[in-house]
Amino acid sequence: MAIRKHRTIRRKKALQRKAAPPAFGPGPVPIQLKVNGQTMSATVEPCLTLLQVLREKLGLTGAKQVCDRATCGACTVIAGGKRVYACSMLAIDSQDLEITTVESLAENGELDPLQQAFVEADASQCGYCTSGFVMSAKAFLDENSAPTLDDIRKGMCGNLCRCGTYAGIAEALLAVSRTKVQSKRRRAHG
Amino acid sequence: MVDYDWPASADRTLIGTDVLRVDSPFKVSGKAQYTTDVNLPGMLYATTVRCPYAHAKILSIDIKAAAKSPGCKAVYVIQKPGTEIFWAGDDVVAVAAVDELSAAQAAKAVKVRYQELTHLVMDSNPNPSAGFSQPMQPETVGDVDSAFQQAAAVTEQTYSMPVITHCCLEPHGSVATWTDSSLDVYISTQSVSGIVTQLSKALNMPASKIRVHAEYEGGGFGAKLAADRWGLAAAQLSKLAGGAPVRLVIDRHTEQQTAGCRPSAYGTIKIGSDQHGNLTAWQATTWSTGGMTGGAEFPLPYILKIPNQRNQHTTILNNIGSARSMRAPRHPQACFLTMCALDDLADKLRQDPLDLVVKNLKLAGPRAQVYKEEFDVAAQLMDWKAKWRPRNKNGTKGIQQGVGLSFHTWTGTAHPASCALTINPDGSVVISSGTQDIGTGTRTVVAIVVAETFGLQPGDIQIQVGNSAFPASAGSGGSGTAGGMGSAARRAAVDALNALFAKIAPSLGVQANALSAGGGMIVAGNTKMSWKQACSILGALPMTTHGANPGPGDLNSSGVGGVQMAEVSVDVETGVVSIDKIVAVQDCGLIIDRKTTLSQCYGSLTMGIGYALYEEKIMDQNLGRMLNSNVEFYRLCGIGDIGDLIVHLMSGKGYDERGIVGCGEAAVISPGAAISNAVANAIGVRVPHLPLTPDRVLAALGDQP
Numbered sequence: 045m046a047i048r049k050h051r052t053i054r055r056k057k058a059l060q061r062k063a064a065p066p067a068f069g070p071g072p073v074p075i076q077l078k079v080n081g082q083t084m085s086a087t088v089e090p091c092l093t094l095l096q097v098l099r100e101k102l103g104l105t106g107a108k109q110v111c112d113r114a115t116c117g118a119c120t121v122i123a124g125g126k127r128v129y130a131c132s133m134l135a136i137d138s139q140d141l142e143i144t145t146v147e148s149l150a151e152n153g154e155l156d157p158l159q160q161a162f163v164e165a166d167a168s169q170c171g172y173c174t175s176g177f178v179m180s181a182k183a184f185l186d187e188n189s190a191p192t193l194d195d196i197r198k199g200m201c202g203n204l205c206r207c208g209t210y211a212g213i214a215e216a217l218l219a220v221s222r223t224k225v226q227s228k229r230r231r232a233h234g
Numbered sequence: 235m236v237d238y239d240w241p242a243s244a245d246r247t248l249i250g251t252d253v254l255r256v257d258s259p260f261k262v263s264g265k266a267q268y269t270t271d272v273n274l275p276g277m278l279y280a281t282t283v284r285c286p287y288a289h290a291k292i293l294s295i296d297i298k299a300a301a302k303s304p305g306c307k308a309v310y311v312i313q314k315p316g317t318e319i320f321w322a323g324d325d326v327v328a329v330a331a332v333d334e335l336s337a338a339q340a341a342k343a344v345k346v347r348y349q350e351l352t353h354l355v356m357d358s359n360p361n362p363s364a365g366f367s368q369p370m371q372p373e374t375v376g377d378v379d380s381a382f383q384q385a386a387a388v389t390e391q392t393y394s395m396p397v398i399t400h401c402c403l404e405p406h407g408s409v410a411t412w413t414d415s416s417l418d419v420y421i422s423t424q425s426v427s428g429i430v431t432q433l434s435k436a437l438n439m440p441a442s443k444i445r446v447h448a449e450y451e452g453g454g455f456g457a458k459l460a461a462d463r464w465g466l467a468a469a470q471l472s473k474l475a476g477g478a479p480v481r482l483v484i485d486r487h488t489e490q491q492t493a494g495c496r497p498s499a500y501g502t503i504k505i506g507s508d509q510h511g512n513l514t515a516w517q518a519t520t521w522s523t524g525g526m527t528g529g530a531e532f533p534l535p536y537i538l539k540i541p542n543q544r545n546q547h548t549t550i551l552n553n554i555g556s557a558r559s560m561r562a563p564r565h566p567q568a569c570f571l572t573m574c575a576l577d578d579l580a581d582k583l584r585q586d587p588l589d590l591v592v593k594n595l596k597l598a599g600p601r602a603q604v605y606k607e608e609f610d611v612a613a614q615l616m617d618w619k620a621k622w623r624p625r626n627k628n629g630t631k632g633i634q635q636g637v638g639l640s641f642h643t644w645t646g647t648a649h650p651a652s653c654a655l656t657i658n659p660d661g662s663v664v665i666s667s668g669t670q671d672i673g674t675g676t677r678t679v680v681a682i683v684v685a686e687t688f689g690l691q692p693g694d695i696q697i698q699v700g701n702s703a704f705p706a707s708a709g710s711g712g713s714g715t716a717g718g719m720g721s722a723a724r725r726a727a728v729d730a731l732n733a734l735f736a737k738i739a740p741s742l743g744v745q746a747n748a749l750s751a752g753g754g755m756i757v758a759g760n761t762k763m764s765w766k767q768a769c770s771i772l773g774a775l776p777m778t779t780h781g782a783n784p785g786p787g788d789l790n791s792s793g794v795g796g797v798q799m800a801e802v803s804v805d806v807e808t809g810v811v812s813i814d815k816i817v818a819v820q821d822c823g824l825i826i827d828r829k830t831t832l833s834q835c836y837g838s839l840t841m842g843i844g845y846a847l848y849e850e851k852i853m854d855q856n857l858g859r860m861l862n863s864n865v866e867f868y869r870l871c872g873i874g875d876i877g878d879l880i881v882h883l884m885s886g887k888g889y890d891e892r893g894i895v896g897c898g899e900a901a902v903i904s905p906g907a908a909i910s911n912a913v914a915n916a917i918g919v920r921v922p923h924l925p926l927t928p929d930r931v932l933a934a935l936g937d938q939p
Contacts, residue, residue, distance in 0.1 A: 089335055096334070105271035106264020108452070110403045111865035112486055118403060146264035155259060163258040166833045170673030171261030172403040172452030178262055197874040204865065206403050206453050207673050208840025210873040212833065 075136055079104065080148035086135075094138045095119045095130035098145060106146035106175040110204075117203030120176040121145050127183035127202075146175040149182070158182055158220050165216040169207035177203050181217055190221050238728050238787030240824060241686065243890060247752075248686045250885065252829040256678045256692055257450075257671065266450040269422040270483050272409040278307050280471050280482035281337045282464060283327040283344045284492075285319040288553035288858025289353035292317050292326060296345040300329055303343045305336030308474035312467050318351070320526045321555045322859045323492040328467035330480045354552040355853040357397070357498050357523040361548075367521075368528065368549040376542030381515035385506030388515075389578045392502045393571055395906060395924040396850040397523065400494030400560055401870060404452020407483030408461075410468040414477070417469055420447045421461070424454035425709025427668040430702045432461040437469055446702040451672045455841075456559035457494040458672075459709050490863035495851065496560035497530030498522050499567030503575040505540075511583050511590040513576075513597065516543040522567065523550035524557025532564040536572035537643055538597040554853060554860075559711060561841065562644055562899035566906055570924065573640040573907035578920060581625050587639060587911065588618055601795040601821075605641055608797040608819040608884060612639070615817040615880050616799040626918035630935075634804050635814065638911025641797040642903035646822065646896030648717025648790035649708035652782040655684065655726040657734060659773060661766035663688065665726065666698035669707035669719050674898050675830030679716045680723045682826050687727035689751035690765060705780065713896025717790035718783045720826055720894045725789075726781025733779060738763075738771045790893040796820040798839075798904040800912040801877075806935060809928030811913055813843055813877035816905065821884040823895035828883065835881040835901040842905025844871035847925050 069090040077084050077094075079102065086101040098104045098121070107130050110118040114132040121130045122144040149156040155163065158181060168174040177200070184199045185191070191199060196217050205213070240249065260266040285292075297309045308330040313319065319326070327344045331337040354366045361367065382388055408421035417439060423429050426448050434441035451458065468482035484493060501520035507513050516535050524530030531547050576594075580587035592609055595602040613619065621637045653667035665684055671677045677699060681692035688694075698704060708718060731751060739746040744758040751757070756768040783790070801814040816839050825831050848869035852861045862868045881901075906924055913931070914920045921934040 091335070099271070100273065100334075103273070104264075105267070105273075108268075108270070108403070110405075110486065113864065113866065115865045116403070116870075146262075150263045155263065159259075159262040162262045163254055166255055166258070166829050168255070168258055168261040168673075169675075169833060169837055170403070170453045171257075171266050171450060172268060174261045175264040201872050201874045204403075204870050204872060206401055206455075206841075206870060208837030208871070208876075209833065210840060210871075210876050211836045211879050213873060 073136065075139055077135065077138060077143060078141070079143045080145060088135055090134070090136050092135050093131055094133040094135045097135040098130060104145050104147055108172055108175060117180055118173050118176040120179040120203065122179055122183050127180050146179055149178065157223060158185065161216040161220040165212040165219060167209050167212035167216045169209050173203060173205045177205065177213055185217065185221060189224055191217065193218065236728060236732065236786065238725055238789060240789065240893065246686065248682045248692065250825045250828060253678060253682050253692055253827045255675055255830055256681050256697065268404055268450045268452050269407055269409060269420045269448065270404055272420045272481065274409065274411065274479040277409065277479040277481055278330040278332060278475055279334045279337045280328055280330040280468060280480050281341050282325045282467065283341050283346060284323045284488065285326055285348065286322060287319065287348055287350050288322045288355055289351040290319045290348040291351060292319065293347040293349050295327060297327060300340045300343040303336070303340035305332040306340035307331055307478065308471045309340070310467055310470045310474055312463055321492065321553050323488055323555065325463045325467065328471055328482065330471040330475055353858045355554050355858050356855050357550045357552060358500065360500065360521040362550060366551055368551060370531070370547045370549065372544060372546040374544045378515055378517055378542045378544045381542035382504070382506050385515055386509035387579060387582045388504065388506040389575065389582050390502065390504040391575065391578055391920060391922060392500070393574050393922045394500040395498060395567060395570055395845070397498045397554060398496045398845050398849040399490050399851050399868065400455045400457035400558065401490065401868060402453035402455065402457055402494065405484050405486065405489040406458060406462060406464065406493045407481070408465050408468045409479055409481040410472045411479040412469050412472040412477060415443065417444045419444070419469065421465060422451050422458060423448050424451060424458045424670055424672045424711070426670045426700055426702050427706040428459070428709045429461050433469065436461065436466050447700060448670050449700040451670060454672045454710070455561050456563065456711060459559065459711060486865065487863045490868055491860045492555045494560070495525055495555050495557050497524035497557050497567065499532060499571060501571040503571055505575045505579050507579060507583070511580065511585050511593055513538065513540045513594050514542060516540040518545045518571065520571065521548040521550055523552050523554065525554045526551050527556040529557050532568035534568055534571060536568040537641065538594055539599065540597060553858060561902045565642060565644065565903040569640060569642050569903045570906040570910065574910055574920070577638065577911040577914060584624055586622055588613060588622065591639065591641065601643065601793065604795045604821050605797060608795065608821065611882055612797050612799050612817050612819045615882060616801065618799060621801065625915055630806055632806065634806055634916040635801065636912045636916025637799060637801045638908045638915055639797065639799045640904035640907035640911065641795065642900060643793065643795050644713065644900035644903065645792050646713040646717065646794050646900065647792040648721055648783055648894060649712065649714030650783060651707040651718030651722040652705035652780065653719065653722045653726050654705050654778055654780050655730050656776050656778045657730055657769055657772070658776045659770055661769040662696065663690070663694060664696040664698060665723060666704040667707050667719060668702050668704040669699050669715060670710055671699055672710050674710065674715060674834060675827060676715050676719055678830055679720050679826045683720050683723040684727045687724065687731055688765065689753055689755065713898040716826060717894040717896050721783040721785065721789035722781040724781065725785045725787070726779050729781065730777065730779040733777055734768065738768050741771055788893055791823060791895055794821045794823070794895050794897065794900050796900050796904065798908045800905065800908040802909060802912040802916055804913055804916045804931060806917055809931035811847055811926050811931060813875065813909070815878040815880065817880045818901050819882045819884065820897060820901055821889060822897035823892040824890045825883060825885050826894060831883060831897050832881050834898045836879050838899065838901035839879050839905055840871050840876055842902050843876060843909065845924065846906045846909040850925055
């Protein structure tokens with residue numbers, strides 16, 4: 045009985061969600077995005093992706109458009125705590141999410157430890173995929189702070205690099221996770 | 235006589251060490267500005283209408299509706315009615331509008347009628363119908379037929395590798411602003427200075443009024459040396475739109491379909507030796523395509539001057555887009571055909587291919603000794619003698635491991651370059667050149683050379699590249715940029731330092747030739763002065779010198795050799811090949827930055843794994859189009875596919891004296907052959923066609939007698 049009731053509520057909720065689709069368009073609509081801790085407004089066509097709006101309307105060009113269909117990861121940003129392909133999300137669907145882009149990592153010109161690890165391992169060549177890799181790595185390390193090489197090869201396979209910087213990227217992730225573990229130990233002992 | 239020579243090894247503090255890439259902080263923070271990031275006030279967005287047929291004639295073009303389309307600001311006909319189109323995806327009309335959506339709508343409104351013509355997009359048949367092939371005269375050395383008759387062992391096999399695409403992550407494109415007085419172009423290019431001349435000729439405009447910018451470039455690999463039709467169209471659209479900036483960046487589908495094509499290679503190779511494995515005879519019947527433009531032949535037999543040889547090549551002229559030079563043009567093809575044949579011959583003789591190859595290095599010309607030394611190092615790093623076993627004895631179930639080898643050569647000749655170097659009275663140093671850094675580390679090489687000469691740190695040197703207003707330099711091709719720019723920077727820096735010494739010597743009361751620079755100081759005996767203090771003596775005027783390549787002093791040379799060994803695992807039930815380890819031993823003269831040199835080698839190996847296992851431009855003969863013009867089905871190598879990459883650079887005595895030799899391409903040559911040979915070693919049978927996809931591996935296993 046309890047199970048049936050629960051199911052009914054779930055169905056009702058699903059129906060409510062279906063019954064009230066937000067109406068957008070035709071033509072440009074105003075939207076608000078929460079990007080890097082700031083609320084940003086833009087007026088955009090409902091069909092524009094989060095990536096297009098970040099790059100063309102908000103001037104955040106770190107994320108790049110390469111494959112444009114969720115394969116290469118050059119457009120990776122963090123939305124709602126998870127790494128996402130910004131080329132495959134509509135901007136209008138991203139309004140409730142906290143969005144973090146590569147531009148926010150360095151503070152006052154000081155690189156984030158992950159970015160510094162990329163520099164030290166020479167994990168970029170032409171650099172076009174790098175922003176996506178950095179953001180993907182950021183979220184990946186948040187999920188798994190002490191990955192093995194094998195974890196990295198599996199967990200970072202959603203991003204592609206044509207110059208072939210993978211060896212450096214793996215080295216950077218291992219280095220930054222080692223540093224994290226060490227500083228945790230230091231804190232524990234100190 | 236000014237001494238420009240590189241400092242002796244004991245005096246080097248930066249050259250040859252691991253210096254971090256100077257522009258990395260901009261790349262990891264998303265600040266590096268690429269062409270696709272340029273967004274100028276009032277900028278229009280452009281797109282092009284492309285021919286859907288592989289071979290067609292344009293009958294008519296109607297742009298009236300497009301011109302009236304909402305937001306459309308300009309329509310430019312790139313190829314007029316009557317023009318013959320030779321590949322699907324070729325640009326016909328370009329439109330510019332206020333945003334991307336309006337541009338797409340305007341493009342849709344363009345009406346083009348075509349007359350379809352007979353096309354060919356395949357290349358596997360060496361004798362297609364008339365007009366699609368161009369047989370070349372056979373070339374013969376010695377007495378090939380009797381050499382084969384006398385040979386103790388002969389093998390004959392057909393091998394092939396398909397057309398692949400460059401797949402630059404930043405697509406080709408530009409942002410052009412053409413006003414009455416000037417043309418300003420941001421373009422994704424590997425030839426900043428060269429693009430000016432191309433635009434000037436094509437648009438009939440004085441080169442002095444054209445400015446080209448490419449501060450950062452998202453990958454070229456040989457595909458971005460030309461302005462291209464779309465580059466000219468962006469400028470024309472800007473002019474038609476009254477001088478508004480126009481951004482025209484091609485989409486991924488178009489990039490894959492038309493903007494990069496490495497020629498294929500097919501060859502039936504017959505090779506013979508005496509009973510010890512000394513090569514005596516060679517015969518190659520080969521064919522390949524680079525689209526309609528030709529230029530797809532390759533030098534055979536690769537490296538080894540076999541005494542009796544016959545080579546006959548046919549160029550297939552087909553409708554797949556035009557060939558573009560791609561990382562070590564012609565070499566991966568020649569290397570693959572030759573090294574696979576050598577490996578098959580070694581198998582027939584039941585010899586270790588390492589022994590067979592080393593035995594025949596006497597045919598390898600001037601770098602024979604280098605290859606020998608490199609094979610010794612590689613064999614150790616791979617533990618070759620322990621790992622190699624004859625083919626066929628490895629079993630036919632589960633996962634099988636095998637090892638294979640290959641070797642290669644590349645020129646790496648320094649290209650023409652020039653630069654201007656300014657020392658300011660406040661001690662700051664800026665060096666500028668119309669060269670480009672396409673990810674190879676040009677900025678870092680220049681920073682190291684100037685800093686080493688002045689006794690400063692790389693971070694003390696401001697590097698300006700990627701702007702045609704700076705002294706002209708050649709395009710980045712043939713691995714020539716490190717040698718060209720490194721040498722030009724050294725000459726400018728030595729001249730600048732001597733001029734600075736001449737200026738400050740009187741105030742120190744010494745002869746200029748008693749002065750030296752090091753550790754941020756200018757030193758004369760016991761007298762020391764900081765670099766900054768010394769520069770302040772210049773007074774109000776900064777001091778500028780120029781450097782060029784070629785120029786005085788032996789700062790660079792040409793010709794490198796490298797050897798590679800691959801270890802693979804093959805699942806003989808699924809046909810999946812995975813890389814366990816690749817060892818690359820590479821000679822590249824004097825290393826300026828060890829860090830970025832290694833990165834070039836890792837990158838080459840990664841690209842090599844890609845074309846060995848995954849990459850292929852798949853064409854459909856009925857449609858005349860590419861079927862995998864995206865990144866999902868045009869499969870690139872990923873982070874999980876590379877295995878362990880071990881790179882050993884040959885340097886020190888005997889190598890450094892040669893000066894800089896470019897190293898950006900050499901290591902991409904051998905992986906195809908080394909991996910294919912390793913797979914043959916693992917499963918006991920040759921998989922003759924690249925990429926070594928599971929279906930091909932299983933088919934080869936099925937063919938096994």
